[in-house]
Amino acid sequence: GIQVEQSPPDLILQEGANSTLRCNFSDSVNNLQWFHQNPWGQLINLFYIPSGTKQNGRLSATTVATERYSLLYISSSQTTDSGVYFCAVANQAGTALIFGKGTTLSVSS
Amino acid sequence: SAVISQKPSRDICQRGTSLTIQCQVDSQVTMMFWYRQQPGQSLTLIATANQGSEATYESGFVIDKFPISRPNLTFSTLTVSNMSPEDSSIYLCSVDQTGDNEQFFGPGTRLTVL
Numbered sequence: 274g275i276q277v278e279q280s281p282p283d284l285i286l287q288e289g290a291n292s293t294l295r296c297n298f299s300d301s302v303n304n305l306q307w308f309h310q311n312p313w314g315q316l317i318n319l320f321y322i323p324s325g326t327k328q329n330g331r332l333s334a335t336t337v338a339t340e341r342y343s344l345l346y347i348s349s350s351q352t353t354d355s356g357v358y359f360c361a362v363a364n365q366a367g368t369a370l371i372f373g374k375g376t377t378l379s380v381s382s
Numbered sequence: 383s384a385v386i387s388q389k390p391s392r393d394i395c396q397r398g399t400s401l402t403i404q405c406q407v408d409s410q411v412t413m414m415f416w417y418r419q420q421p422g423q424s425l426t427l428i429a430t431a432n433q434g435s436e437a438t439y440e441s442g443f444v445i446d447k448f449p450i451s452r453p454n455l456t457f458s459t460l461t462v463s464n465m466s467p468e469d470s471s472i473y474l475c476s477v478d479q480t481g482d483n484e485q486f487f488g489p490g491t492r493l494t495v496l
Binding site for chain 1: 413416419423424426431440472476478482484485486
């Protein structure tokens with residue numbers, strides 16, 4: 274099945290710093306989503322981005338489907354950005370999501 | 383996006399018992415999914431639940447352990463049967479509301495088995 278790899282596994286930042294999270298996937302996809310899991314376990318939808326570039330406030334994402342990777346950019350990080358960021362994909366044959374292992378982000382003030 | 387609720391939000395159960403988790407959506411959806419997140423781990427798909435048909439289980443998950451019901455287009459239940467401490471996890475349901483494969487998740491049910 275399709276493999277999803279996220280890097281780095283852990284990231285520690287000072288408030289105000291910028292960061293880039295990466296997601297590599299092993300096959301063609303018809304869905305790619307980025308989620309933020311908050312400390313209470315809730316999964317927050319950040320981006321639905323099977324291809325192209327999107328921006329939402331301080332966050333933006335780019336997926337290069339032909340090269341099988343996606344990037345999540347966080348600018349001017351805040352302590353509330355802390356948590357786990359997951360990349361998830363669905364391959365061409367399916368609709369269920371396959372998750373990467375996540376990047377744990379800690380932002381300190 | 384869909385408003386998705388789950389009950390209970392958390393529970394502590396004794397080994398050998400069963401717990402049924404409910405997932406309610408505020409609009410009709412064709413596909414619903416159940417995921418498990420073990421402590422410190424990522425999410426793993428348990429099964430896909432479509433209304434009017436049997437759930438489709440992923441490798442490693444069986445109907446006897448995780449029976450699923452999908453009686454209508456807005457509701458589903460997942461039962462965790464004969465629980466052991468290894469079943470302690472967050473269980474989440476998700477839906478594809480618009481049919482374009484973007485999924486939205488419920489708040490999860492945090493289960494602890496003693």
